[in-house]
Amino acid sequence: MISEEKKAELLRHAEEVFGRVQEYQRLGLICEDGDFVPSVHYPPITQYEPCDIDAYFKTYTQPADGLMDIYVHIPFCIQHCTFCHYPGMTGPRIQEKTQYVEYLLREMDIYLRYFGLQKIRPRSILLGGGTPTSLPPKLLDHFLTEFDRRVDMSACRQYNVDLGPNSINGEDGTEKCRIMKEHGITRLTIGLQSLDDHVLRLMNRPHSAQEGIESVYKALEYGFDVNIEFIYGHPGETIDNWIEVMEKAIQLPMAEIQLYRLKVQAYGDFQGVINRFHRGSAPTDIPDFKTTMMMKQIAIDMLRENGFNERLRRVYTRNPAVYSHYAYNQCCNQYDQVGFGLTGFSSYRDRFDINTQYFNEYYEAIDAGRLPINRGLVRDREEQARWAIVLPLKNRDVRKNEFKARSGYDFDEVFRTKVARLEEYGLLEDTGKVIRLTEMGGFVADEVCEQFNSIPYIPFPRERYAEGPLNPYENNSLDA
Ligand code: SF4
Structure with a gap:
């Protein structure tokens, strides 16, 4: 069993880290009540329109x-x-x-x-x-x-x-x-x-x-x-x-x-x-x-x-x-993945779709010989660039050569202000070839990655974030 001394040390460190989290809340990175949305797909999975x-x-x-x-x-x-x-x-x-x-x-x-x-x-x-x-x-x-x-x-x-x-x-x-x-x-x-x-x-x-x-x-x-x-x-x-x-x-x-x-x-x-x-x-x-x-x-x-x-x-x-x-x-590799079944989702190189979440609709589509997809999105060039940052950044790192191949943009030419701010506040580091989260950036990875979401896909309305330099609505355009 863990000693009282060890426990006190764990608590001290956790308190210290939480102090830094609060500082990021004041800077606008984290929403005011600490609520979060995990960045597991981009754009977020249920925000798609019905598709033909x-x-x-x-x-x-x-x-x-x-x-x-x-x-x-x-x-x-x-x-x-x-x-x-x-x-x-x-x-x-x-x-x-x-x-x-x-x-x-x-x-x-x-x-x-x-x-x-x-x-x-x-x-x-x-x-x-x-x-x-x-x-x-x-x-x-x-x-x-x-x-x-x-x-x-x-x-x-x-x-x-x-x-x-x-x-x-x-x-x-x-x-x-x-x-x-x-x-x-x-x-x-x-x-x-x-x-x-x-x-x-x-x-x-x-x-x-x-x-x-x-x-x-x-x-x-x-x-x-x-x-x-x-x-x-x-x-x-x-x-x-x-x-x-x-x-x-x-x-x-x-x-x-x-x-x-x-x-x-x-x-x-x-x-x-x-x-x-x-x-x-x-x-x-x-x-x-x-x-x-x-x-x-x-x-x-x-x-x-x-x-x-x-x-x-x-x-x-x-x-x-x-x-x-x-x-x-x-x-990380962003390879094609196909999903089957109720709510099954598929993530392809430039598009993403999800199956219906209702059993009756699922069975009806299959009886009619149709795939049971009910929402999907083909990403435009800008959303493709955002997608090529959000998921690899959260889970590994963004390799600039891969980013270029997936989006057509040079990484050093996009989101310059945002990247500089995140670096300045100790959340991102740029090794020249690769961009990755720092240890603190990894602790609040969802919020850092959502900095690259386009405005309709930022998890909470602007007023739920402090008006600081890390408010996700700030410098949000690709060329800012
Ligand atoms: S209800 Fe089923 S799917 Fe949901 S967490 Fe429990 S075991 Fe997992």
């Missing part, structure tokens, strides 16, 4: 090497977690799951026909949701077998599944691990979310801390690479119990730990249960901004001291060879 599919794909060509990353969304879970803003179904739902899997495979067939392909050639695959392993073993096996028929795995370097602990515990879970192994799955992301039973109950998670730990050992025993996820800033979490959770997490033998900050107001289409806490219609004990930021810094310090270094933003690994290829390919 043929017009949207008219100027699209498949990548020259024929390689893609694939995302598949399975929108079923055991029960709904309080913090989750995704639409989906809970409970056994055998009939619905069986129907959904058939439509998912038919969607892939429509895609193959649309682009005249025999098979899709993935660089990596991510099955997410939802909880893909909430499919019963036989149905999971059927889906993976049929999925295999539609992909050519010769260039696939990683096959990842997101799941919850109880879906691989017990006898059924053993069967699912065996099936996943048989189908070439290599990496599991396990949503532990906490290792404190009281917090897990408040999150409405269907597992205990001990069951979470068992699932990690089980996955490792089957030879999967394992990434575990935690949420900080959730009701019931305190600095003390968060330190205990991190201590337990660090002792587990997997390579990667991923941290998410609780998002109370959804930025997508649906508001999760947690939003009721925020609106005051239920008792609230959501940790305040300062406590939440301190939790983040404490976790970073503890992880670093135990050999975990940040590989992609908010993912810490003790083995740099183990990381999400899907995330790296999409956010």
Whole structure:
């Protein structure tokens, strides 16, 4: 157990970092109440207009090497977690799951026909949701077998599944691990979310801390690479119990730990249960901004001291060879990625689309032989330049030669005032060939990257930021 002296040191450092965060709030970088929107796509995923599919794909060509990353969304879970803003179904739902899997495979067939392909050639695959392993073993096996028929795995370097602990515990879970192994799955992301039973109950998670730990050992025993996820800033979490959770997490033998900050107001289409806490219609004990930021810094310090270094933003690994290829390919290399299923999104070299979020619309589109895309955007030249900064800057760095190839602009000719300000205030550094976040810039990465969003896509209205030199609405044009 961590000593009182060590704890005092962690708290001191976290307080000091929070003091700097407040300074950036006064400069206009961070919105007044500390709320945030994670910069995970650019432009933000739900801010697109409905699109005509043929017009949207008219100027699209498949990548020259024929390689893609694939995302598949399975929108079923055991029960709904309080913090989750995704639409989906809970409970056994055998009939619905069986129907959904058939439509998912038919969607892939429509895609193959649309682009005249025999098979899709993935660089990596991510099955997410939802909880893909909430499919019963036989149905999971059927889906993976049929999925295999539609992909050519010769260039696939990683096959990842997101799941919850109880879906691989017990006898059924053993069967699912065996099936996943048989189908070439290599990496599991396990949503532990906490290792404190009281917090897990408040999150409405269907597992205990001990069951979470068992699932990690089980996955490792089957030879999967394992990434575990935690949420900080959730009701019931305190600095003390968060330190205990991190201590337990660090002792587990997997390579990667991923941290998410609780998002109370959804930025997508649906508001999760947690939003009721925020609106005051239920008792609230959501940790305040300062406590939440301190939790983040404490976790970073503890992880670093135990050999975990940040590989992609908010993912810490003790083995740099183990990381999400899907995330790296999409956010850093900006390769084409195609998504299937309800809310499945696709990110291509110059455009981005998302499938419908409603089951009935999804089924109707597929019955009509159409791709179930309901919103999409082809980026113009300026948005393309912004996209080529936001995601690589957040997750790795912006390589000026790559930026030029993706956008057509010289990096040194764009956003000169903004880049100079961010450098002056210690958030960015320019090595000549590469632009990257400083350590402090990485701590507030979403806000720094959103400096490059165009005005309609800045997460909050101007009045929610202080009128300082880092207000995102300042010097926002490409040539400023
Ligand atoms: S957080 Fe994960 S397990 Fe919980 S409801 Fe959302 S998708 Fe399902």
